[in-house]
Each structure stands twice: as C-alpha cells, then as structure tokens.
Amino acid sequence: MIKTLTIEPLTREAFAPFGDVIESEGRDYFMINNGSTRRYHQLGEVQLDEQGRGIISIFRARTLDYPLAIKMLERHPFGSQSFIPLFGHDFLLVVAPVGDGGMNIDPASVRAFRASGRQGVNYHRGVWHHPILALRDDDEFLVVDRSGPGNNCDEFFFDESVQLSLELG
Numbered sequence: 001m002i003k004t005l006t007i008e009p010l011t012r013e014a015f016a017p018f019g020d021v022i023e024s025e026g027r028d029y030f031m032i033n034n035g036s037t038r039r040y041h042q043l044g045e046v047q048l049d050e051q052g053r054g055i056i057s058i059f060r061a062r063t064l065d066y067p068l069a070i071k072m073l074e075r076h077p078f079g080s081q082s083f084i085p086l087f088g089h090d091f092l093l094v095v096a097p098v099g100d101g102g103m104n105i106d107p108a109s110v111r112a113f114r115a116s117g118r119q120g121v122n123y124h125r126g127v128w129h130h131p132i133l134a135l136r137d138d139d140e141f142l143v144v145d146r147s148g149p150g151n152n153c154d155e156f157f158f159d160e161s162v163q164l165s166l167e168l169g
C-alpha cells in the first residue's frame with residue numbers, strides 16, 4: 001500500500017475514536033474565582049492502570065524532515081498520554097484505532113490531523129500514535145501521562161510494502 005495521508009483539521013468529533021481534544025474554543029465552561037475565571041471543566045481524563053501514577057513532563061521536540069515516511073506507530077497500554085502545546089504553534093498527529101488490541105495496525109485505518117496551537121490532545125489508553133510531530137524546531141509540549149511498572153510503550157513497524165507518507169501543504 002502506498003498512500004499520502006490526508007491531513008484533517010483536528011475536531012472533537014473527528015478525533016473521538018482516538019481521544020480527547022483539549023481546547024476552550026466552542027466548549028462549555030462555568031465561572032469560578034468570584035466570576036474572574038472560566039473553568040473549561042474535564043476536557044479529558046487521565047487514564048491509568050492500578051499501579052500507575054499520573055506525571056507531568058515537558059517535551060522539547062525538533063521538527064522532522066518532510067515528506068515524512070510513517071514507518072511506525074506506538075501505543076501506551078497502561079495509560080493515556082496528552083500533549084498540550086506551550087508556545088501556541090500548530091503540530092501534527094498520526095493515529096490509528098486501538099483495534100482488537102493485538103500488535104497489528106490496518107494501514108487503511110491510519111489518519112492524520114493538524115492541531116492548532118490552541119488545541120491539545122489526550123490519546124486514550126492503547127491508541128496508536130506517532131511520536132510527537134512538532135512543526136517548529138524546539139517546540140515544547142506539556143505532557144501528562146503514566147509512570148509505573150511494566151513496559152508502557154508498544155511499537156509497531158509497518159511492513160516494507162506499506163508506504164505511508166505525511167506531506168506538508
């Protein structure tokens with residue numbers, strides 16, 4: 001299979017099979033702090049196994065070269081993983097559904113999205129995704145994910161006959 005992925009705009013609805021979109025635009029809120037602050041409440045949920053702890057990190061990512069060959073995806077079976085852009089720059093996402101839980105991905109199910117700099121994502125537990133795809137060098141992301149025992153990162157490499165490409169417009 002040889003395919004250039006179509007980059008879709010990131011919306012709550014389109015991304016629902018993969019996780020949550022963390023954004024304030026168009027989302028419900030309620031007032032707190034004596035009316036000085038809007039709380040956009042529970043835009044996503046941190047998913048953990050019983051032995052896991054939720055931790056907060058910063059990823060500083062360099063840009064990759066495009067067109068980019070998507071050779072692998074990874075997943076975190078024990079917890080969710082969220083990426084919140086800290087500098088307000090767009091970034092890209094490549095994802096595939098959890099599937100049957102096995103170590104296989106249907107290349108036809110792989111999708112790509114472009115997040116605006118005001119959108120973050122929370123990959124749900126076990127959702128296949130490409131490691132962070134920054135569009136600005138040394139861009140930084142706040143990351144909330146799971147720490148704990150066991151291997152929480154499965155990597156799946158596509159067969160050489162599968163050539164998925166990600167191109168910038």
Ligand SMILES: NC(=O)N[C@@H](O)C(=O)O
Nearest residue numbers: 074081129130131132153
């Ligand atoms: N390995 C790691 O912590 N980062 C990846 O999970 C990623 O999605 O970027």
Ligand code: NI
Nearest residue numbers: 074076081131
């Ligand atoms: Ni990850």
